[in-house]
Amino acid sequence: MNKEKVTFACVKIAKQYEHEVSFTPPYHCELQPIEGIWSVVKGEVAHSGPHPNLLSVRNTLLNAFKKKITSQVIIGFWRRALKNAKEYLEFDDNAQLMDDDFDEYDNSDEDCVI
Template identity: 35%
Template sequence: MPKRIQSSGRNIVLSVRDFCEREKDNNAPLIPFGNVRQRVAAKTGISEKTLNKAPTLSSTKAEMQNWIINKGLSYLPTMVKAQLYKIIKEHKEAPIYEADQMLQAHCHKVARLPPYHCELNAIEFMWSLVKRRVANKNVGQETNNIVNLAEEAFQSITAEDWQKQCEHVRHIEDKLRERDVYMDAEMDRFIIELNNESDTESDSSSEDSSDSDYSSLAIHMDHAYSK
């Protein structure tokens, strides 16, 4: 009995078939044959970023070796995966996103936000401003009018609004940098001294001797947790 194709595999097969049918109906290549990466990405539905992705530690040893060879690099046959991965990390390229290329083609500079810090995203503050303006006009209004109110709120956003929110984000960034300096200073004030003699004691030591081992741990802290 033929082996059943997994759902992810079926999706790729269907995507390739759809691409070929569209190309046949077009009577011409949808993407030039020389653009191999773009054609493969369009056929399979897999982004160019995924196709260019470098192996990770979870990849097989053969995948790592093939990647190194394709990059024109060399490795020793005796190398283990950790050593191969070190070569990969030193030579892997930064990911290239299609959206970045489109924006750069129109003279836009792409800036990415740090993860898990929505307070550093000016768009979050602008979105909050839009929702407030919609809520202020939504008293007694029908639900169908919310779309119109939202469009009016978006159109009411000015360059001054953006400037104000961006300045607010810069203010938060400055505060976070100040806290980082204080945190480093506080961490340096923690001095932990361990008595290495406890490592040489036998496992048959008594409870009294164990208590004395704990007493040899000296911790000097000037930080007051009540603050």
């Protein structure tokens, strides 16, 4: 309560261009597309076997990003996050979204394909 409210740089930049930044609630990984991407990449590292050092882990991470994370995968995770956000909105009277116009980005019920 007594902490000074800090304005993030992204919020300042968005206001400068007359945009508004929305934040998702904490601890809701199903609303964060990056969490799905990380799960794919970490899974690749886990399945690649033991690593002798951190450089090997780093290289495996980079290769996984290059080979597994395509634009299709990213779009799939965004669609999944939007679908989950819509479900929250429909089932929780207290849930709020900044804009209902996100339907244009979710024109199918497809989940990501990896």
